[in-house]
Amino acid sequence: MALVPRILQTWRAPGAAVRGMAGLSEPALLALLLGTMAVYFVAQWPAHARAAALDPSVPLQARLGGALLATLFMMPLIVMAVAAVAQLVARAFGLRLDGRASRLALVWALAAVAPVMLLQGLTTGFLGPGPAVAVVNLLAGGAFLVFWISGLRALSQQRQPA
Template sequence: MRSLLAQGRREDRALMFLILACGIIFVAQWPALSRAAFEDPSVPFDARLGGALFGWLFWMPLLAYGLAGVSHLVARLFGGRGTWYSARLALFWTLLATTPAWLFHGLVRGFIGPGPAEQLVGAGLLLAFVTIWGICLREAEIAPETEAAA
């Protein structure tokens, strides 16, 4: 995180991290969507895929920008000195960094289905996401890119 902030403010890089992460997470949903379409053919796979595409590539980026803003405001309450950009970069980088876990979770949901394995992998994914995001956000709010670039 520190090296990303030291490279200066690059909105294009942050947006690329977000879109790439959302695209990979969308692909990670395919096995579970295929399983759900097989188990309940009343909603075809194409419709499920279209809904996931709309959610992950159109709505999630908007929600991620909002969540990054809220996290920055909360960090400011606790003495954070970062910028809006550094908070966005922390969240977007975390999404991208956890995509291997998202892919594994999607495979478990698709091939094994609901059960203890899915819950264990989901809990691991949540723990990894919260841990990495907390570390990145702490770094972004303690050493904002204006100081790191100097």
């Protein structure tokens, strides 16, 4: 299944969507993570443009350079570390989960929330801080948690011996 239909499926049935991706290879998972981080980087542009217009002491190029470093170089490392910790926590709660499944659940949750992150960037860029941004942030955070936990549960159930 292509990426966009799978994202739409995740919004309807998150566990089934991530379970269908269980055969994804490790290089493909890394490519998905980097692609997702590229989308997150692009999503930040309107907010950085607004901030640079309001405070020209830090130019837009410097803001985007910092965002590029954080999003495309640091975030993949942080995501992998969080997935490792999540695997240990999942095992403490009795879920049978290996490292690859933990990484897949986290990366796919990030990828499935990418459209809302684009909306968040536009909302922040056009409206600035306020209730609209808070609502979009709440939607993004809530969806991410639901997708991640559903993915962890679905992949742990798939791996249980019969």
